[in-house]
Amino acid sequence: MRVTTNLIFDQNFRAINNSQGKLSDIQTQLASGRKLLRPSDDPVGAVQVIRLTEEIDKTVQYRRNIDLATNNLELQDTTMRSINEIVNRGRVLVVQSGNGIISTEDRRALASELDQIRNQVIDLMNTQNASGEYIFAGYQSREQAFNFNPGNSINPIQFQGDDGINSMQLSDSVSIQTTVSGKTLFEDVKARLDITNVSAAGFAFGGYDMQSQDDFDVFHELNFSAVSPANNQYQMELLASNEIQVTNLGTGSVVDTIPYIAGQPTVFAGLTVDIQGGVGSTFDFELKRPDKQNLAETLHNMSLALNDSSISDYQYQREIRNALVGIDNGLDKMARENSSVGARLNIAESVLGSLLDTDVANQKARSTIQDVDYAEASAEFSKQETALSAAFASFPRVAGLSLFDFI
Template identity: 30%
Template sequence: MPIRISTSQVFTQGANSILDNQSKVNQTQLQLSKGTRILKPSDDPIGSAVALDLQKQIDNSLQFISNGQTAETKLAVEESALANVTDILQRIRDLTLQGANATMNQTDRQAIIVEIEQRMDELIGLGNSQLASGEYLFSGFKTNVKPFSRDGTGSVTYNGDQGVLNVNVNTSVRVESGNSGDEVFFDIKTGNGSFVTEGDSSNLGTGVISAAVLEDPTVYVGDQYSVDFSLSGSGALQYQITGANTGPVYAAPLPLFDEDASISFNGINFSISGFPQAGDSFSIEPSFRQSVFATVNQVVSALKIPNNTATLQATFQNALNVGLQNLDQAMNHIDEVRASVGSRLNVIESEAEINESLKVEAQSALSVVKDLDYAEAITELNKRTLALQAAQQSFVQVQNLSLFEFI
């Protein structure tokens, strides 16, 4: 039985064929213009899902690299500032040692004091260092607050907080992008890091106390101790050590003072050179937290003590010894912070190389999934263009097949 095809059906089929081939030509042209074979997820659902995962990996790597660059910039500025702090502290220490020379008079020391005070201004300036963005480097999270200010007495106050921004430089690696000013300039132990030893400024003898060391931790009793000198019944110089909380260390008879012998008690060992007098007192206490600015002020105060008598020379030496010990602690502390900054910079550099490698690998894999084979696409375009032309020409021929042409 013959199939009956209407004229409208012939036209519809011809138009649909042309439109279908036109759509395929347009798609191939769009693929060529964008350089990708996947224009929408339906073109390759599996490939689209893989491409999305790979693009996410690339975006993450780029973000980690950006985070590392931001942190690296801040840490590089911090390292430079801390290097200058170290140089200034070393200069202050050299000046202090010059001032400790017994041959120098107060006029000579005054010149040294003037330079140390100028160096103090430099230290405060470095503490108030800013990034190119105007943010303060050492103010913690309060980046718009000037971290250090000095009052009329010369005391320096920290106005920032203890916050430190952590940034991700990899999925499981976080790096501190800086240090708070409190940590860098204030969180510094005094003395030798374990104890602080000082002579009372009202002492009349020539005794100079050494640093105290912990020689036996098993018998150590933590307390603030005073070493007080008195005369025995026979007129010999004796001493008693008294803890602020634990009371006297020795029962009668008290030990006699021997300049050539060290003194040990409760696991602590120290010595006193020179000749204290009855009524003189020295203190031994655990190290406490002190800012580098307070230490510099302490050195200046020590250098202002006159030393034109044996008694004043001992007072001067005791005060200066404390200042020098605190300076050494400050320098060691700054070196530790610089080492930490250097370590973080190394981590950032290492992670940047890893992220760059991961990015390149993901981009290569993404190229395999998405990128167009131009030779194949051009061949496909030619084929589809030919099919479109054939559909158009056949439609022209078919539309002329009508019985009305023969009436």
């Protein structure tokens, strides 16, 4: 093969250019810390790096979600614990108000403290997070959840939010509830089950009481009919056998037959009825439709009863029982929600631990593929630098060779 001057120059130029390119690549690797500078360096490795980077970025977002969810749940937990503590104080006052020796002034003093507790509860039910959102307002989080209007005797505490519940994705397969609607937590609290439309014919009626609210609740829940109101009507009739027959007026069926002892109250399904009379006397009553009442409204109604100087002792005692049952039901509902919040916090903590472990593994795998080995790269840099220096030094000598030098 004939070696021309052009061939010599082209070959040396390509050799120098290649050495400069390799040296530049190694210098870039050392400067950036990355072994893969372009997909063509390692096509398979480049795809793996893209996939691992997507997983790492997704983990970062999930960790942010977990932080946000944890903050929301911890705020709810703290708020409910504060409400629980305050309402328990209100319950103590309600029990104290049942003391038969307290005066009218004492009742007003108790009512004043109950008003303060009611206001504190309403403030806590309108708790806002760091973004200014009302945490118990559902999807209407920019609007105040509860509004108190003491002039409204029917519904003084109005819920202005909705039933919306927010959830947050913590991982590819795990999503948890991060909010609870104030309607579910505070509005939908069962009021005390009772009877209504009471009337007596022939009996001298001295009133009724609950000997066992639990027993009456069981009877009410098993027998109340929302479809057929007539089936909620009952009659007690004194028979010649000195027994009281309890009949469902809607169905006509005999529910129970219980002994009648003159001068003593009659007990039926946890209900104590003071009825005295002769054979054929009847006492009618109807199962009251189950109601739901806001927890703060329960405190408000008790305060009104304490301030009402014209209230009868019988009605006053009923208001106390209503308040105690309403408070207990409200506290029970918050206790269940607190337990649920605790479980969700545990889930968030567990998922975070798994995400951190996965993130470490992905970071390590990506680093192995794309990050430069400085010891290896430094040695390669020195080798390429030596090769380039040799190419620069040899080129003038090769280019200077000529047969004319030997003539």
